[in-house]
Amino acid sequence: MFPKKIILLPLAIAFTVSISLQCSAQKRLRDFNLFTIEDDKAIGMQVSQEIERSPAKFPILPEKGNEEAYKYLRSLMNKLLQSGKVAHAKDFAWQVKIIKDDKTLNAFAVPGGYLYVYTGLIKFLDSEDQLAGVMGHEIAHAALRHSTKQMTKLYGLDAVRQLVTGRKDAKMVEQMALSLASLKFSRKHEAEADEHSVHYLCGSNLNAAGAAGFFKKIKGKEGTPPAFLSTHPDPGNRVKAIEYKAQELNCRGDDTNKAAYDKIKKLLK
Template identity: 30%
Template sequence: MKQIFQILKKIIIIVSAILIYGCAVNPVTGSHEIVLMSVEGEKQLGEENARQVAEQMGLFDNPELVSYIQSIGQRLAEKSPYQDVNYQFQIVDLEEPNAFALPGGYVYVSRGLLVLLNSEDELAGVIGHEIGHVAARHSVQRLTRAAPIGLVTGITSAAVGIVSPFLAHTVSGAGSLLNSTILAPYSRTQENDADAIGQLLAIKSGWTPEGITTFLNTLDRETERKGQEGDQFSFFATHPSTPKRVKATEVRAVELNAEKKFQQKRYLIAKNHKAFLNKFNGLSLVLMLDRG
C-alpha cells in the first residue's frame, strides 16, 4: 500500500510539473510540445553547467582563435529561429574531435576537432549544427522525456535532477550534467533536424551549406584510418553518422543552393584557405604533445 502511495505521489508531481511548465511552441517547427522547463530555467541550467564544463574539461586558452570561433558563431546565431537565449561559443580543451551544445545557447568545439577542418564552411557547418540543437531545444526535450521515468522508478540521475528546481527538490541528488543523458547520441530525427537548421543558417550567413557534409566525410575517413569507431567522447559517438544522413545533407545543400531566396553573397572571415589554416597554427603540435 505504501509503495502504491509513493507511485501515486510521483505521478501527481509529474502532472503538476506539466501544468506548471505546460505546453510550449517549438521555435523551429512551430508545433506545440510538452516541456518541463521554462526558458529561464533553460538559461539557468546552461549557465550552471557551463561552469562545470570549464572546471571538468577546461577551456582552450587562445584568445585570437576563440575570437574567430565566436565571430562565426555569432553570425550564425543572428539567423537562429530561437532568440530567447544568449548564444556563447568556446573551445573546449580536449584532443578528441567533438562539438556539443548545452541548454541556454552554450556551444563548444574541441581543439581536436579544429585540426581536422579543411575550410571555414566546414567549421560554420559544425557550429550551425550545434546551434540547431539549441534552437530546436533538443536537450530540453530529452530531459523532459527522462524526468517522468526517473520519478516513477525512483532513479535519481542528472536526467531528473537538473530538469527544474521544482523537480530537483522532489528527488534526492542533483547529479552532474556531464553524463550519458546530455552527451548521449541524439535521435536520427534530431540529428537530421540539426543538420537542416545548420545548413540553412550557413547559407543565410554567407557560407556554403555543403560544409557539414564534407566535414562528416573527413571525420569518417579519419575514424577509418585509426581503425576504430571513435572514442567515447568523439563527434561520431555523440552525433552518430549514417550514409543516409550524409546523403540527406548533400541533397539538401543542392536544394538550398538552387533556392535564390536563401542565397547570400559568400563572405568568409578568413579570406582564403591559407588564412584559414593559419588560424590553427600550433594546434597539431599541442595534440602531439598530449599524446606524448
C-alpha cells in the same frame, strides 16, 4: 425522435475531432518538452559553470593567449546567429568555448546556447565552411531545445521536476554536465540539426553544406569511431541529405576560407 442525420452528424464530428486530437497528441509526445525556455537557460548556466569548474574532464583553453582563435570562433557563431533563422538568437547566452583536447573530434552544445568545440575537431577539419557547418549543427541542437526534449523522454516528469525545482547539490550538477555533454540524440533530432545548419548558412558567403564536408572526412577515417559519432549517430545518408538541402534552398555561397582557417589551426599548436 430526431432524424438519423441529426444524430449522425455530431457523432461524425466527434469522431473526426477525436482522431485529429489523437494525431496531434502523438506529434506532441514525440517532441514533448517538460522544461520551459527559462529552464533551458538556467540549466545551461549551471552546467556551463560546472564545466568551467571541472578542468580534468573539460580542459577549457584559456582565453588569454588564444584571443585570436576565440575571436574567430565567435565571429563564425555570430555569422550563424545573424542569419535571422536561429530560434532564441536574442535570448539565449550564445557563448563558445574551446576544449583543449587534440584527441577528441567532437563539439557539443548545452541548453541555453553554450557551445563547446574540441581542438581535436578544429585540427581535424580542413576549412571554415566545415567548422561553420558543425557549429550550425550544435547551435540547432540548443536553439531547437533538443537536450531538454531528450531529457524529458529519458527521465520523465518526476526527475524533471526535481531537476528544475529541487535543491541541486554539486554532485547532481556534475552528473548533469557529464550527461549533457555526452547525450545521444535521436535520428530525427540529428537530421533536424543537419538541416538547420544548412538553413543558417544559406545566404552567407560560405558553402552552406559545410557540415557534409565534416561527415565525408569522418567516414574516411580509420580506427576507433570518433566521439562525435557516439553522440551523433548514423552518419549514413547525412552527406546526401545536407547537400540536397543546400541545392533545394538554392544556396549560393561557396567560400571555404581555407587560408583563414589554416591560420587558426596553426595558432592552436
